[in-house]
Amino acid sequence: MRTGNLTTLSERDRVAMRERLAFEQAERDSQRLAEDQAEYKKYIQGVAAEQLRVPRAYRIAPLSFDEWRKYLPEDESDPVLRGQLATNRALTARLREDERATVLADSPDTEFELPAEARGLSMNIEEARKFAREQAETFVSQNSDYFPSKKNFETITNYLSTQGIAIPTVDTFKLAWQRLRTLGLIEERPTPEPTQVQPEPQPEPEVPKFGDFDGDLVSGFDLTSGEPCTYTQRQVRNMSSAEFRRAFRVVPRFTRSRYQ
Numbered sequence: 224m225r226t227g228n229l230t231t232l233s234e235r236d237r238v239a240m241r242e243r244l245a246f247e248q249a250e251r252d253s254q255r256l257a258e259d260q261a262e263y264k265k266y267i268q269g270v271a272a273e274q275l276r277v278p279r280a281y282r283i284a285p286l287s288f289d290e291w292r293k294y295l296p297e298d299e300s301d302p303v304l305r306g307q308l309a310t311n312r313a314l315t316a317r318l319r320e321d322e323r324a325t326v327l328a329d330s331p332d333t334e335f336e337l338p339a340e341a342r343g344l345s346m347n348i349e350e351a352r353k354f355a356r357e358q359a360e361t362f363v364s365q366n367s368d369y370f371p372s373k374k375n376f377e378t379i380t381n382y383l384s385t386q387g388i389a390i391p392t393v394d395t396f397k398l399a400w401q402r403l404r405t406l407g408l409i410e411e412r413p414t415p416e417p418t419q420v421q422p423e424p425q426p427e428p429e430v431p432k433f434g435d436f437d438g439d440l441v442s443g444f445d446l447t448s449g450e451p452c453t454y455t456q457r458q459v460r461n462m463s464s465a466e467f468r469r470a471f472r473v474v475p476r477f478t479r480s481r482y483q
Contacts, residue, residue, distance in 0.1 A: 255302075259295065262306025263288050269310065286313055323406040329385050335402055337386070338394040351390050362396040369400055370412035378408055443470040 232240070270285040285291075294312035299305040326332055346354060363371050379399050383391050391399075403409045440453040446469055454462075454470060462470060 258302035259292060259306065260288065262302060262309070263291055265306060266291060266310045266313070283317065286317075319406060323408065326382065326385075326403070326406060326408065329381070331386060332382070332402070335386055335398070337388060338392065338398060341388070341390065341392045341395045344390040344392075346390060355391055358391060358393050359396055362393045362400075365393065366397060366400070368412070370410055372410050374410050375400075378403060378410075441471075444472060446470055 267285055270283075274282045291309060291313050294309040294316070295305055296308050299308065322332070322334060363369060369375070379396065382399050382403060383395065386399075388395060400409065440455060441459055443452060443454050444450065445452045446466060459467070459470075467473065
């Protein structure tokens with residue numbers, strides 16, 4: 224196959240070049256597939272070894288090759304590193320799903336740790352309600368990313384109640400919000416729609432009233448001296464029919480009907 228200036232290639236050469244490029248891409252895809260399959264076997268072996276230490280009732284099935292491959296970073300050329308990243312991402316995603324299911328089932332979250340300042344607080348019911356309300360208001364004012372919707376309020380308060388927390392502090396609210404947000408259980412602030420800039424109203428052009436301008440001049444004759452002169456459009460409009468005939472020397476046209 225000849226190479227060189229593409230503009231000088233024949234159609235046959237162009238077809239051959241496209242076929243060559245397609246062949247090379249297929250070879251790269253085949254090699255990458257083989258590399259990914261080898262790394263997937265390592266993932267399967269790792270999951271199997273991990274499951275041996277887990278009671279049979281809590282064992283999980285490994286992801287299929289296609290599911291595991293979704294976590295591969297496309298821009299990573301090193302097959303070993305690419306496989307490790309995919310495995311870590313897959314395990315993290317599976318762990319998040321399990322934790323999310325636990326929280327949705329209103330079960331205690333073992334990953335949540337009560338901040339030190341909230342431990343050992345003791346108040347009567349009225350004091351605890353007032354304190355919690357003040358702490359919640361402070362939390363909202365200090366965290367602009369938090370969307371204070373009814374759903375979010377109920378999600379956080381239910382979560383804290385499940386953890387057995389009756390007197391939450393600002394940090395308690397924040398940690399609960401961050402944890403639930405990580406699990407995808409928080410309603411985010413809606414993205415505002417782009418505001419359309421309304422064009423400023425343009426003043427309408429002032430249209431002169433009929434008769435407020437002179438317009439083109441018209442040649443005629445002076446009504447008094449009979450000398451040639453010019454008249455404005457306004458002057459012409461204000462003339463009587465007799466003045467108009469004298470100014471422009473209009474001769475009446477007589478028809479036969481005038482004499483019948």
